[in-house]
Amino acid sequence: MSKLVIVGTVAFDAIETPFGKTDKILGGAATYIGLAASQFNVDGAIVSIVGGDFPKEDLKMLEENGMDISGLEVVEDGKTFFWSGKYHNDMNTRDTLVTDLNVLADFNPQVPQDYRDAEVVMLGNLHPLVQLGVIEQMNVPKLIVLDTMNFWMDSALEDLLKVIAKVDVITINDEEARQLSGEYSLVKAAQKIMEMGPKYVVIKKGEHGALLFSEDDVFFAPAMPLREVFDPTGAGDTFAGGFTGYLARTGDYSYNNMKNAVINGSALASFCVEKFGPERLLTLTNKDVHQRIQQFKSLTQFDIKLT
Amino acid sequence: MSKLVIVGTVAFDAIETPFGKTDKILGGAATYIGLAASQFNVDGAIVSIVGGDFPKEDLKMLEENGMDISGLEVVEDGKTFFWSGKYHNDMNTRDTLVTDLNVLADFNPQVPQDYRDAEVVMLGNLHPLVQLGVIEQMNVPKLIVLDTMNFWMDSALEDLLKVIAKVDVITINDEEARQLSGEYSLVKAAQKIMEMGPKYVVIKKGEHGALLFSEDDVFFAPAMPLREVFDPTGAGDTFAGGFTGYLARTGDYSYNNMKNAVINGSALASFCVEKFGPERLLTLTNKDVHQRIQQFKSLTQFDIKLT
Numbered sequence: 001m002s003k004l005v006i007v008g009t010v011a012f013d014a015i016e017t018p019f020g021k022t023d024k025i026l027g028g029a030a031t032y033i034g035l036a037a038s039q040f041n042v043d044g045a046i047v048s049i050v051g052g053d054f055p056k057e058d059l060k061m062l063e064e065n066g067m068d069i070s071g072l073e074v075v076e077d078g079k080t081f082f083w084s085g086k087y088h089n090d091m092n093t094r095d096t097l098v099t100d101l102n103v104l105a106d107f108n109p110q111v112p113q114d115y116r117d118a119e120v121v122m123l124g125n126l127h128p129l130v131q132l133g134v135i136e137q138m139n140v141p142k143l144i145v146l147d148t149m150n151f152w153m154d155s156a157l158e159d160l161l162k163v164i165a166k167v168d169v170i171t172i173n174d175e176e177a178r179q180l181s182g183e184y185s186l187v188k189a190a191q192k193i194m195e196m197g198p199k200y201v202v203i204k205k206g207e208h209g210a211l212l213f214s215e216d217d218v219f220f221a222p223a224m225p226l227r228e229v230f231d232p233t234g235a236g237d238t239f240a241g242g243f244t245g246y247l248a249r250t251g252d253y254s255y256n257n258m259k260n261a262v263i264n265g266s267a268l269a270s271f272c273v274e275k276f277g278p279e280r281l282l283t284l285t286n287k288d289v290h291q292r293i294q295q296f297k298s299l300t301q302f303d304i305k306l307t
Numbered sequence: 308m309s310k311l312v313i314v315g316t317v318a319f320d321a322i323e324t325p326f327g328k329t330d331k332i333l334g335g336a337a338t339y340i341g342l343a344a345s346q347f348n349v350d351g352a353i354v355s356i357v358g359g360d361f362p363k364e365d366l367k368m369l370e371e372n373g374m375d376i377s378g379l380e381v382v383e384d385g386k387t388f389f390w391s392g393k394y395h396n397d398m399n400t401r402d403t404l405v406t407d408l409n410v411l412a413d414f415n416p417q418v419p420q421d422y423r424d425a426e427v428v429m430l431g432n433l434h435p436l437v438q439l440g441v442i443e444q445m446n447v448p449k450l451i452v453l454d455t456m457n458f459w460m461d462s463a464l465e466d467l468l469k470v471i472a473k474v475d476v477i478t479i480n481d482e483e484a485r486q487l488s489g490e491y492s493l494v495k496a497a498q499k500i501m502e503m504g505p506k507y508v509v510i511k512k513g514e515h516g517a518l519l520f521s522e523d524d525v526f527f528a529p530a531m532p533l534r535e536v537f538d539p540t541g542a543g544d545t546f547a548g549g550f551t552g553y554l555a556r557t558g559d560y561s562y563n564n565m566k567n568a569v570i571n572g573s574a575l576a577s578f579c580v581e582k583f584g585p586e587r588l589l590t591l592t593n594k595d596v597h598q599r600i601q602q603f604k605s606l607t608q609f610d611i612k613l614t
Contacts, residue, residue: 089491090491184396184397185533185534185535185536186532187532187533187534188534205515208512208515208516209515209516209529211532217605218532218605218606219605219606219607219609220529220532220606220607222516222527222529225493225494225518225525225527226492226494227492227494227495228492229492256610259609260609260610260611260612263609263611264611293611297611298524298525298526299525299526299527300526300527300607300608300609301607301608302526302566302567302570302607303567304567304570304571304600304604305567
């Protein structure tokens with residue numbers, strides 16, 4: 001089992017979906033990534049920042065889920081990053097209502113000394129320079145996975161390209177892949193993005209699944225068809241946590257094992273959307289996950305005798 | 308090997324995509340279905356109608372692809388059904404520019420006597436009463452597959468529901484499944500549609516693949532990620548032809564074999580979109596199809612060792 005460093009937001013979210021709305025609840029990319037990765041009992045560390053208003057019991061909960069939080073800075077006289085959003089009826093699009101950076105505005109990530117030798121680094125969506133700062137603190141990780149979004153393509157493309165050049169895997173959604181590459185075809189988009197640095201590109205298509213591209217190959221994991229998607233918040237981060245958690249757990253960073261990691265990420269994401277925020281992840285058992293993996297097998301595996 | 312009866316349009320299409328445009332070329336649901344099914348060397352019959360303007364060499368071509376055309380009526384003083392459409396840049400939506408029913412307006416399908424004992428019937432998209440007329444001419448088919456579209460839901464819902472009650476499998480796209488069922492969730496939509504009659508529901512999602520639902524199970528086939536989609540016309544019909552062709556070829560109508568049929572349908576559809584109209588289907592070899600099936604395996608098959 002390898003160590004896993006996770007950098008990303010730990011935050012408050014207020015969410016509205018067609019099914020209801022929440023007050024400020026626990027959120028943030030690193031929270032979802034950490035909780036998903038914890039399903040694989042990895043030795044993980046969350047590198048992030050919160051304010052004095054962040055509940056001590058949530059910090060404790062992250063620790064109890066196996067996350068080292070010595071790199072999770074608490075600014076006692078500051079306020080925690082807050083995001084609020086409202087989903088449209090189709091759940092595929094949302095409006096951001098509020099983004100209060102608060103303590104995140106001055107985030108200077110510090111990877112704990114004990115984790116600088118980690119094999120796997122998961123860079124959650126943050127300013128590219130913050131992500132770059134984390135990479136520079138690491139010794140020689142075997143796998144760096146980057147998540148980012150269109151906001152940084154619009155506002156900090158040059159910095160983003162520097163990070164992209166240094167990572168092994170990038171995970172972005174289909175529209176972002178098109179924006180970054182200037183190609184509509186996802187096959188062409190992935191090829192262009194690989195030319196920017198990453199050996200692998202994961203394109204997340206939400207309810208339409210995820211594609212894993214290597215130079216010569218492509219693998220597809222569907223999203224599990226669900227009776228109801230309750231709240232998509234955090235699904236992409238949960239996918240990333242399942243993906244890197246599985247890879248850290250197995251220590252096998254081959255393309256073949258990445259296929260399994262994509263399925264594990266998809267399985268965990270399919271739980272995430274069943275309840276508001278990270279609620280469902282908190283009650284998830286190993287047995288639940290195994291059953292969902294079996295469902296993915298039944299969903300995708302076939303045995304054609306060629307005629 | 309079982310006999311396959313195909314009812315649907317044989318037509319002229321004029322197509323415009325971002326890659327170019329065609330004059331009147333060969334088209335029609337039954338054309339695509341027949342050419343796709345012919346890949347499995349089935350004993351198929353096309354039941355349709357054309358005008359005197361329909362090229363004799365196209366009739367011959369259908370015969371040379373193993374299709375009986377004794378049920379393909381030629382109205383010498385009539386004109387063939389004509390459809391013209393223009394695809395938008397994303398290729399997922401199109402505008403219909405022209406629909407000239409011509410001889411199709413008085414189509415009274417006659418299934419050849421030799422094919423009334425066929426095990427498999429593929430009802431291509433047509434007025435529900437025409438589809439019903441074909442069902443009534445059959446002896447006791449083992450599998451009736453229905454394709455339809457939103458147009459009939461808007462204009463002939465009562466007749467459509469009568470047909471739906473009599474078929475084993477319905478293939479429709481995601482938006483049509485939502486319209487027919489009144490449910491946004493495709494899982495719930497499929498369940499409601501199964502309550503209307505069919506034992507199986509295939510929901511086609513275009514570039515996002517296809518879902519096969521049974522009462523207790525669900526299977527997913529992705530669309531093959533392609534560098535370029537040249538012309539989506541006929542992809543859904545090609546899918547249906549590959550699906551029913553494979554089932555007729557194997558004579559196995561179990562859910563497990565339907566999974567294989569869905570993959571075969573997806574494989575054939577992935578060829579169809581590579582060129583204008585049915586052009587690519589005409590040059591397709593058995594080897595091409597086998598290779599594409601292997602690509603589907605590589606795209607979807609994984610081997611997780613649960614941790």
